[in-house]
Amino acid sequence: MKAFKKSALLMMLTTLLIVATACGNGDGSGSAAEGGSEGKGGSVKIDGSSTVFPIMEAVSEEFKSEHPDVKVPVGVSGTGGGFEQFTKGETDLSNASRPIKEEEKKLAEENGIEYTELTLAFDGLSVVVNKENDFVDQLTVEELTKMWKKGSKVKTWADVREGWPEEEIKFFSPGTDSGTFDYFNEVILEEKGIRKDAQLSENDNILVKGVTGSQNGIGFFGYAYYLENKDNLTVVPIVNEAGEAVKPTGETIQSGKYNPLSRPLFTYVNNKSLKENEAVYNYVMYTLENAGKLAEEVGYVALPQEQYDKQIEKIKEIAGK
Amino acid sequence: MNLVNKEQVKKKMASRLFTNRILQGLLLLATLFGLIVLGVLIYRMTTQGIGYLSLDFFTNFASRFPEQAGIKAAIVGTLWLMAVTIPVSLILGVGTALYLEEYAPKNRFTRIIQVNIANLAGVPSIVFGLLGLTIFVRLAEMGQSVLAGGYTLSLLILPVIVVASQEALRSVPKEMRDASYAMGATKWQTIQRVVLPASIPGILTGSILAFSRAIGETAPLIVIGALTYVAFLPENLYSGFTAMPIQIYNWATRPQIEFQELAAAGIIILLLMLIILNSIAVLIRNKFQKRY
Structure with missing residues (x-):
């Protein structure tokens, strides 16, 4: 019992001390x-x-x-x-x-x-698909908009471009709080927000796992996440303003050739x-x-x-x- | 007269035993499920993170080079936080519980308080972070300090401690109080010498579980503006700080696989800290436990 009393006393003293210091200094960090x-x-x-x-x-x-x-x-x-x-x-x-x-x-x-x-x-925001996906050779901004924006009617790859298989696409996107999402929202989604069935995550590694794990997955995230996982993912060349399909690399991002996603x-x-x-x-x-x-x-x-x-x-x- | 229809009982026996066994199996499965998940988690974390567990990991600050990165600032930050949170929440929580159980009249007002405390226990932690940001960081001008963080975490776990302590106080038999009063003890003497010692195991078990929760919280700390990269240790209660879960979360979201392994190493340390805390709870409970 004595031990308990002692420890109780000690705790009370500590609190008192803390409260006292709290009152003493009104302007802590300035x-x-x-x-x-x-x-x-x-x-x-x-x-x-x-x-x-x-x-x-x-x-x-x-x-x-x-x-x-x-x-x-x-x-x-x-x-x-x-x-x-x-x-x-x-x-x-x-x-x-x-x-x-x-x-x-x-x-x-x-x-x-x-x-x-x-x-x-x-x-460079990198748009990626699964390694086994061999038909997506490039995407235009219009196609991206059609696929991702809120209320999109795209369900399968065939809805994006004729000739692509009729398999249901799975969408992976960074969470709506992130600057990455903000940027995508501005340049691709016309500020209208993202389709409801997209899987969102604040942790971009989850998106990497999502796209690696589902054959019909597509996702986007920062260039660094693609670079780290480039053996397991295929990056999609995006058609830029000049009409060329460009892959994100150090050079294309720096020169501005990879646009509008850099x-x-x-x-x-x-x-x-x-x-x-x-x-x-x-x-x-x-x-x-x-x-x-x-x-x-x-x-x-x-x-x-x-x-x-x-x-x-x-x-x-x-x-x- | 035969009160029990033995024939009937015999006929039903097989199905009753069968149900019994099925339920036993289901409950065992439920228990195993939790254990297996924990086992898988520990296995994954250990295989990923063990390579980074070295003395350097404890003595280095965070770094952009995974092999040089350590959790010194995070560990010390977490200890500072706990040094504020534990006394503050324990004293306020047990005090509240004592008042509500022992002194407060049982009227509508105390019932409202009671319901609200129970509700507070279910409020998401990020809301407490916003509260801490407004009150402690800005109004009280504590800045993004250890003190503000510790107070915010105290608020977060206060409801849990109050409810657990109330439960513990209530379980002290009435006869013991009556005996104390019969000896001429005052109310406070009774509380101090009879009720509190008898309820200590319950109070501490509940509280330490609450502290474990506080150790693992990230959201409220991020909201009040706790730092992520810190290359110094807190010098006083007004220093900036980082904490284990923040550091772990940051590493886990980095693109490089090495950082994710570092996160695993951090998780191992955090798990160890939690296990130590929980063992203390068990020890205290065993030491003080008496059956009435």
């Missing part, structure tokens, strides 16, 4: 702009898209070895969740797999947040943090100098070098350096 005063080397607050996360993780990891005093953690609240914090001034950098939306711009304006859009890398990946930086917080400036410069190489390492496609150089100039100008 706003992003004053992050520089925190600790020796300061800190940079980064949140946003899970698609961009691997790039930023790599940047943070490398940055840490050069600036060990600076804290550069990365969160993944998603593109929308990231912007929600960013437009309130809670974060310094917001990663995004789509450009900022009108209503988010408005929010930023209301809160007096000025920002700069930076492009980090390209991703998309830029962004990060947005708070101008005020850039000017006032040395750590943020250093981090952003470091990002732009290394994003290309690091993006390739984690499965994305780098921009042409001059685009990074141009952005570096822009940042220097804004920060007044």
Whole structure:
């Protein structure tokens, strides 16, 4: 019994302590702009898209070895969740797999947040089918729209193009919260949403398994997921604006030949943090100098070098350096 | 007079025994089903993740190179979270249960509270995350800190602890309370020295199961803005943090197969932590258990 009393007392004391510290400090982390005063080397607050996360993780990891005093953690609240914090001034950098939306711009304006859009890398949305599927040689944007959009009447491959077998298609798509879906929705689905019987998953690996496992499956996801599984999947060449059927590869994505399904990946930086917080400036410069190489390492496609150089100039100008 | 129609009984005996056996089999199947699923899970995780379990895995921070990646920040983050969640939820939960069971008058108001607590236990965890984001992170200006995360998880498991504790308090026989009062003890003395010690096994079993749930939660932490890549350990309650389930989820969704194996290794560690917690629950129950 004595032991119990002791432990109970200990627990109560701990709670008291916690409550006391909670009351004592009203302003825990402070706003992003004053992050520089925190600790020796300061800190940079980064949140946003899970698609961009691997790039930023790599940047943070490398940055840490050069600036060990600076804290550069990365969160993944998603593109929308990231912007929600960013437009309130809670974060310094917001990663995004789509450009900022009108209503988010408005929010930023209301809160007096000025920002700069930076492009980090390209991703090519890859449309894939099962390895055993040998008849889908290419698809046009119109065909994709017909297949995927809400209320689509397509059931079998024969409905897509004459001559293809009359076998029922199984659809796999990223979840509607993801930036990947947003992008597909914009360029293929005419902003109308996806067909109801498509299987959605927030985890793109599930989509890979879905298409690998069903002979009549079709799905789309980021280029990195195709690259990792290219022995088990067949990628579908997409007919671009010039009328050529193009497969997603490093070159076609970078040159823009693979369109309309290649998309830029962004990060947005708070101008005020850039000017006032040395750590943020250093981090952003470091990002732009290394994003290309690091993006390739984690499965994305780098921009042409001059685009990074141009952005570096822009940042220097804004920060007044 | 023959009260039992033996003829009738004999005739039905075979079918009764048969039903008995069928049901026994079904129940055994139900038990095995859970065990087999657990077995398959453990087997899969072990075969996938065992290669990554080394000392480095515990001492390294996350990395883009799978062979250098570790869960140091996640493990320490989870321990910090638990250091906040366990005392807060236990004291608030047991306190609530004590009030409701021992002090509160049985009227319409307490009945409403009761129903609402039961309802809260069924609210999806992401809703608690939104609540935590509004109240702790923004209103109380705690930021995306260990403290905010710990409080949010406490709220999440509070209803479960309250219900379990109430159940445990209720199971203390009335005679024991009466005996205590008869000796001249006050209500609080009775609670402190008779009721609580007698109900400790029940309270702790329920609570530790609730803590196990809190350890595995990802959604509410992501919503309050817990970080994913963290290359430092929390220094105080206001530091940013990451937790095991967040790290595991992040690895599991990466395209490279090596990261999925890392996720498996993380799951093994998380499972081990859960097993340890649950064994503590069993130990405590055995130590304090008395039959009345």
